[in-house]
Amino acid sequence: MARIILPFLALLAVLDVTQAQRPGAASFVVPTAFPTSVFSSYYVKAAPTNEPQPAIHDPVLNITYPLNLTNPETIPLADLDPVYYPPAIANFSEVTSEALVKLALAEINSIIYESGGLSGNCSKCIAALSVGKMLAQTVPSYVPAAMVSLCQSTGFASNSSCQTSYGAGNFGAIWTQVLALADVTGLDGRYICNTLSTTFCSVPTTSPLNVTSLFPKPKPKNATAPKASGNLVKVLHLSDFHLDARYSVASEANCSSGLCCRYSAASTSQAVFPAPLYGAYKCDTPYFLGLSALQSIASLTGTGDTCSSPAWTIYTGDLVSHDPENEMSQAYVEYTETSIYSMFKSYIKGPVFAVLGNHDSSPENIDAPHKLPGPLGQQFSWNYEHLSGLWLNNGWIDVATAKEAATHYGGYSVKNHLGLRIITVNTDFWYRSNYLNYINMTNPDVSGMLAWLINELQGAEDAGERVWIIGHVLSGWSGTNPLVDPTNLFYQIVDRYSPHVIANTFWGHTHEDQVMIYYSNNGTVMNSSTAQTPGWIGPSVTPLTNLNSGFRMYEVDTGSFDIYEAYTFYSDVNAYSTLNATGPTYQFEYSTRDAYGAAAGWPTTAPLNATFWHGVTEAMVTNRSLVTTFNTYQGKSSIKSPNCTSDACAEAKICYMRAGSASLGKNCSQGFDSVQSPYTGKNF
Missing domain, CATH: 3.60.21.10 (Metallo-dependent phosphatases)
Known part of the structure; x- marks a missing residue:
């Protein structure tokens, strides 16, 4: 009898230890029924062949989002959100603005292709940024289209990727802000060029950090954490x-x-x-x-x-x-x-x-x-x-x-x-x-x-x-x-x-x-x-x-x-x-x-x-x-x-x-x- 009971007790001990190693159940099998009560109403109810489309009401904005925002078959493909441009230093006519863009693109192409094309050195990238900065400060709303054009004409990325990266409603307006406000000939420019491609500029090293007067008070000597409560x-x-x-x-x-x-x-x-x-x-x-x-x-x-x-x-x-x-x-x-x-x-x-x-x-x-x-x-x-x-x-x-x-x-x-x-x-x-x-x-x-x-x-x-x-x-x-x-x-x-x-x-x-x-x-x-x-x-x-x-x-x-x-x-x-x-x-x-x-x-x-x-x-x-x-x-x-x-x-x-x-x-x-x-x- 002992030969049966002792191994059984040992097994129970192991099982107790195993249970102690986790806080709850070992596993949870999710029910097949979708928990419909989570949302108050639905455009499309959940089914074994489709995901639900709940009608989400926003308590902060006090709106209910439309179905076409999330319907898999009607995903909006154009971002209509407002875009923000840096302030222009002067007002130019459309003809003058387009002429400035044309001149800027020609200058940037000249910089790129003067020796070796896109895989050139850091100084070439920074020089191109300087031209871009002039454009972003004078005719900022024209910059995204110019960047898309430059990206596509140089083969920097695929046509669709160029649009996704530099289109006005995507990141184009953001990059315009960066060009207009960054110090493109300094540390900012080296970071920008490295972000565009690691072949343009190497990533800058860590800058020295001046911690003088950084903290209101010095660290207390022998400071200790509170003791554990045991709870x-x-x-x-x-x-x-x-x-x-x-x-x-x-x-x-x-x-x-x-x-x-x-x-x-x-x-x-x-x-x-x-x-x-x-x-x-x-x-x-x-x-x-x-x-x-x-x-x-x-x-x-x-x-x-x-x-x-x-x-x-x-x-x-x-x-x-x-x-x-x-x-x-x-x-x-x-x-x-x-x-x-x-x-x-x-x-x-x-x-x-x-x-x-x-x-x-x-x-x-x-x-x-x-x-x-x-x-x-x-x-x-x-x-x-x-x-x-x-x-x-x-x-x-x-x-x-x-x-x-x-x-x-x-x-x-x-x-x-x-x-x-x-x-x-x-x-x-x-x-x-x-x-x-x-x-x-x-x-x-x-x-x-x-x-x-x-x-x-x-x-x-x-x-x-x-x-x-x-x-x-x-x-x-x-x-x-x-x-x-x-x-x-x-x-x-x-x-x-x-x-x-x-x-x-x-x-x-x-x-x-x-x-x-x-x-x-x-x-x-x-x-x-x-x-x-x-x-x-x-x-x-x-x-x-x-x-x-x-x-x-x-x-x-x-x-x-x-x-x-x-x-x-x-x-x-x-x-x-x-x-x-x-x-x-x-x-x-x-x-x-x-x-x-x-x-x-x-x-x-x-x-x-x-x-x-x-x-x-x-x-x-x-x-x-x-x-x-x-x-x-x-x-x-x-x-x-x-x-x-x-x-x-x-x-x-x-x-x-x-x-x-x-x-x-x-x-x-x-x-x-x-x-x-x-x-x-x-x-x-």
Whole structure:
């Protein structure tokens, strides 16, 4: 009898441990029935052969968005939003304006082809910019068409790409502002030319940063963080939803360019891989998938009742799908913001603290410093006012905070009900694809956002508060997404106020499960004693590109606001094409402490802080199986993720994890940062 009972008791012990390693159910199978009660009315109801078209009512603008905005068969192809040009220095007649354009294009062509054509040196590009600047200051409204013409005539890109990049309603008016206002013969010009093509100018190196008088007070000696209370609460982390309200079931899901799963008569009738109802690896999030993720949260995280609901939720940006720019509009952005935040309100109890992502604007990626002249400094206020109004309407922030967000580029600082100060920042102001950043690159904080952040952190230090910083575009990792000078400044700010004030930072944007570590003294020495603050990069709900869908939950101490456990969940997108009797399955993927703690020699009672993560990177140096594990989780266990088995890959991953700024990330070997193979260089 003992031979039967003892093994059975041992099995029970294992099962108990397994249950203890996750906060809720091991998996959740989504019901096939679409949860129609989420929206009050529909233009087109959901069916097994089509996505729904809900009639979205905007409580801020008090409008209901029309069906043709999102109907897959009637996507608007012309952006009719207002465009903004820099002020002209004089008024010219049409004849004179056209003559100026003709002369300018001839001069630029002469510069380009005088020796070697487009692949010339940096000085040629800057000389061409100088001609463009003259044109942008004299006849700005003519510049977009001139840029399209020049792009097409030189073969710089395809005709359609030239129009998408430089058409007035796309990025043409933005580039006109840049040309008119930037110092094209100085640092600005070198950045612009490098952005146009790395063959024109090499990327500028990090500029020296003068930290004299940067901070109101010196860092207190022997400053310590508050002690842990021993009381843990659950905090949800969602990121990169990228709702595709125009998703077309049965269209081509394996297209060769652009966003797949989009309607066309040919793609729907001749699809080699018909788009499944719930999504695919080269597509953004259809309604069926987005709501499946939200339906699974309560069961998987154990937050299904009032007593165990999330204490709060963070959302690290990107709501809008990856549409071509000519299909984008302010209305489409506002529709998506309204729809997703209403879905969050339906499924997530407690406040949601959100940030603006680079795709949550029109044109995408672009935000303007308030210092730009005239109406240019307020050209994106429509978005900040709309977002802050939605957050206020959902009861997540109060009136004063909403006003702050409306005037601070969507960023705000708020103390939550448990005493944690949450500061959200608009990181488009260090994103390389925000072209307006190339105006006055000698100032790493041209928007004033980081000066505002310093003031908020100083106030938190004076009040003895702990802080979480939340942004979208990460400040470091491989250094390919952000600009070096603003993130170098941010790194100094984190150094000054860590670890006694800043407990954690949180990011999105890459769609992958990653982490960064911030060290003291600008990362000049990286060891366990200099590791100060972790940067948690949240996995995306969208599968784009070649990733599974996922989200994360933290267990957070209410005294120190350190993280003591992190659980990640995912759904296997590869299985969606075979679903029949059920919806997708979301399941527990891993516990951060269980995955890395023992290998790093980390005490079971210590928080998962920067020292923990540095210990993980040290263990990875000798234990390459940890690198393999990290690489698997980076893609949310996607079958599409390439292996990381070479020494070069392992060393690069470790380097990225230790790189909290773009300048540090650029010092790492490049090419191993993403698992979205065979993709590289995507504008997320």
